[in-house]
Structures are given as structure tokens and as C-alpha cells.
Amino acid sequence: MKRIYLDNAATTPVAPEVIDAMLPFLRDTFGNPSSTHWHGRQARAAIERVRKQIAGYLGASPAEIIFTSGGTEADNCAIRSAVRTHGLQHVITSPTEHHAVLHTVEDLAAQGVVKMHLLQVDEQGRISLHELKQLLEKHPKALVSLMHGNNEIGTLNPIEEIADICKHYGAFYHCDTVQTMAHYPIDVSKIPIDYLAGSGHKFHAPKGIGFMYMRKKSKVHPLITGGAQERNMRGGTENVAGIVALGKAMELAQEHMQAHARHIRSVKQHMIELLRAKIPGVSFNGTSADIDNSLYTVLSISLPPSPHNDMLLFHLDLQGISASGGSACSSGAVKGSHVLAAIKHPAERGAIRFSFSRYTTREEVEHAVNVLQLLLSTDNPVELVRKNM
Missing domain, CATH: 3.40.640.10 (Type I PLP-dependent aspartate aminotransferase-like (Major domain))
Structure with missing residues (x-):
């Protein structure tokens, strides 16, 4: 995998x-x-x-x-x-x-x-x-x-x-x-x-x-x-x-700051466009979708309500994709993200943070969006994971 x-x-x-x-x-x-x-x-x-x-x-x-x-x-x-x-x-x-x-x-x-x-x-x-x-x-x-x-x-x-x-x-x-x-x-x-x-x-x-x-x-x-x-x-x-x-x-x-920034911004913009095209109802948290007025290494997405949202990061991980639900320092915590709470992010919507580096490729974000689309379109993500293992 x-x-x-x-x-x-x-x-x-x-x-x-x-x-x-x-x-x-x-x-x-x-x-x-x-x-x-x-x-x-x-x-x-x-x-x-x-x-x-x-x-x-x-x-x-x-x-x-x-x-x-x-x-x-x-x-x-x-x-x-x-x-x-x-x-x-x-x-x-x-x-x-x-x-x-x-x-x-x-x-x-x-x-x-x-x-x-x-x-x-x-x-x-x-x-x-x-x-x-x-x-x-x-x-x-x-x-x-x-x-x-x-x-x-x-x-x-x-x-x-x-x-x-x-x-x-x-x-x-x-x-x-x-x-x-x-x-x-x-x-x-x-x-x-x-x-x-x-x-x-x-x-x-x-x-x-x-x-x-x-x-x-x-x-x-x-x-x-x-x-x-x-x-x-x-x-x-x-x-x-x-x-x-x-x-x-x-x-x-x-x-290499300018070259790295151009590459990462390009990868992030590509992922934004793919998400808008393939994930109905997706929106973006904070200013993260504004390429020129946000931290260009971070993209925080908000997903429509779904009974599978709570397990989405887990299923992404099983499909070989490492992402986050918020700050890494909160991983494993029972309490949700204090940042999402502060901006009044709707609790029923799922939140995923994707973040990039100079090593991230367009092919990688394309694969990640395709996997996310599959997970959101199936009634049984567990079965989908089994089929692809």
C-alpha cells in the first residue's frame, strides 16, 4: 500500500x-x-x-x-x-x-x-x-x-x-x-x-x-x-x-523559500479545486482556502454531516493517508479542537486538516481526494477498506 x-x-x-x-x-x-x-x-x-x-x-x-x-x-x-x-x-x-x-x-x-x-x-x-x-x-x-x-x-x-x-x-x-x-x-x-x-x-x-x-x-x-x-x-x-x-x-x-512556497501553494490550490469538484458540500475552515491570505502549508476542510465523520481519519489512515483532525497536540484527546470550537464550527460537520511540505506532490493529493470521495460515497467504509487491503 x-x-x-x-x-x-x-x-x-x-x-x-x-x-x-x-x-x-x-x-x-x-x-x-x-x-x-x-x-x-x-x-x-x-x-x-x-x-x-x-x-x-x-x-x-x-x-x-x-x-x-x-x-x-x-x-x-x-x-x-x-x-x-x-x-x-x-x-x-x-x-x-x-x-x-x-x-x-x-x-x-x-x-x-x-x-x-x-x-x-x-x-x-x-x-x-x-x-x-x-x-x-x-x-x-x-x-x-x-x-x-x-x-x-x-x-x-x-x-x-x-x-x-x-x-x-x-x-x-x-x-x-x-x-x-x-x-x-x-x-x-x-x-x-x-x-x-x-x-x-x-x-x-x-x-x-x-x-x-x-x-x-x-x-x-x-x-x-x-x-x-x-x-x-x-x-x-x-x-x-x-x-x-x-x-x-x-x-x-x-x-529556497520562494520556490518552496510556489510549489506548496500549487499543491494546495490543486487539492482545493479537486475537493470542490469531487466532494459535494465541502467548505473550508478559517481562511485556509484563500491561498494568498492564509498559512499556505495548511488546508482545513469541513464536510457535510455524516454518520461516518467520527471515523473518517481512522479510515483514511487504513487507506494509507495520514492527516489530522486539528492540532497534533490534541491527538487522542476526548475533547474536540478548541480552535474549531472558538470559530463555532458546526459539531455535526466533519473536519480534517491536510498540511503540506516541499516534498508533497500533486499525485499524492489527487490520490487522497479520490480516497476521501470513495469513503464519503459508500454506506460501509469498513467494507471498502477491507476490499482495498
Whole structure:
């Protein structure tokens, strides 16, 4: 059976060039980067090369890049540490943020450390900048945490405008760019973001490595203590091979960003056209069907009511197609997607998220749509699966 992977918003396959780049740091350059001998210095030099490289891509200084275990740690560090360091009492966010943000703010609010303010979103998941301004009028010394691109429905936030509003009111701006990092150009020398999170496994680096950008003036106390690593900002021996892999993945993404984007947009547009032609009653969640105004790697579809909707992802999987019902971090959870709930997606309609990478082909999405059409047109998906096994 041919297996097709359409869940790249959850994680991406590691690029072969990335594997090649990290292997020497697993085999030969294995020293502890905190050690002063030759082996340690080689590892340290590699880390600093990547730090400088990533800073250059973002228009930052190397001192503003802190390596982490991924986006969740970067989000936690920015939010928890900013609140503690700057004595912030209000956090403004939205109900469609990733749980790395929402659960962190909810935890701080439950402890009585901050008051949490949720912006309203419309049926496409868009926030109101007017409401943001109104809240900042009342609570100017606040932390605003609003993502760049939504991982479930593809809706993009206008981060340049949000950053300017925050700067005007003297608020701190944290932006979860986990889904957009290495897919869109982001220049913090022009956009006044204070904290930014990135995760390597969303752009063909391995899992377990990411980074936080932290503007110099917004410096915070570390979240993880126990060592002087990362300029005293994150205790713990660095993941040298992971950092090297992150650097190579960023290099590939930056050098070929426009070409990759053209390819993925073409694949996504092809799937949209096929779905509209072959699936009666299909619609699209968020702004994900708007190629030029959505996260181009994500397509969230809404299907007409059917008794088979609850098992649709399972049947797709049995047919060799990997997709998602929403955020990967909610997989297996009894509770449905908080993002779909926030945009008032009808509970009786099925929802599937397909997400793409530079490795996704038109033939793969054609096969996926054909299988989906068969599953939706049969009264007995289980029997169809048996016939095709």
C-alpha cells in the first residue's frame, strides 16, 4: 500500500541534507560545549555559528537567540519569564492560540499571577485590532501573545500591525511563529516583536530543538536554571547535533523559500479545486482556502454531516493517508479542537486538516481526494477498506 503523509503541520520529515549535517556531531564532534578543551571548543564553535546564522535570517543579534527544546519551551519561557521579570499583571491572547500559549496563560491566571484577557475571533478565526487597542488602553503594561499562523485553520494574524500597536501602548509582544518560521520572511529589526518562538521539526529538522528570540531590552530571568549555558538564559547541556540540524534546515528553507512556497501553494490550490469538484458540500475552515491570505502549508476542510465523520481519519489512515483532525497536540484527546470550537464550527460537520511540505506532490493529493470521495460515497467504509487491503 502506498502511504501518503499530509500532516506536515504536526511534524515534517527530516531533510536528507539535514541528517548529513548532523551526523558528524553524533559520531565525531561529541564534546560538551561547556568544556574548554579541543573537543568542547569544536562543539561550542558549531553552536555559535548557527546562532549567528539564525540571527542573521531574523535581523537579530546573536545574543538575542536562545536555543530551546522546541516551540513549547520557547513559549513557556517567554510568557512565564516575562510576567515574572517585568511584573506584568495582564496577558492578552486569543482562544485560537496553541495550547503551549493558552495552557501557560491559564496556569498563571489560576495561580492569581495574572489576569487573562481573550480577544474575540470571528468565524474565520480573525481577531479585532480595535478590541486589542481597547484592552491596551485599559491595561497598557501587558503581555500580548498572538501567533503568526494558526496551526489548525491556517488563519494569519497581521503581526506587523499587532507589534506596532503593542509598541505604541508600551506592551510586550510575544509571537508564536512555530508554523511560519522558515516559511515566511520575518525581520525583527523592522517588526518590534519582543519574544518569538521557533521549532525545527516544523521545517525539516529533527524534533527536540527550537529557539526563542528575545529582544535585548526585553531580557528575562531564565525558565530553566542549573547552568550558565545559553548566556545564562537556559541551564542544561546544549543539543549540539540538533542545533546544527536546525541551522542546516533554516539554511535550506531561506535559500529556497520562494520556490518552496510556489510549489506548496500549487499543491494546495490543486487539492482545493479537486475537493470542490469531487466532494459535494465541502467548505473550508478559517481562511485556509484563500491561498494568498492564509498559512499556505495548511488546508482545513469541513464536510457535510455524516454518520461516518467520527471515523473518517481512522479510515483514511487504513487507506494509507495520514492527516489530522486539528492540532497534533490534541491527538487522542476526548475533547474536540478548541480552535474549531472558538470559530463555532458546526459539531455535526466533519473536519480534517491536510498540511503540506516541499516534498508533497500533486499525485499524492489527487490520490487522497479520490480516497476521501470513495469513503464519503459508500454506506460501509469498513467494507471498502477491507476490499482495498
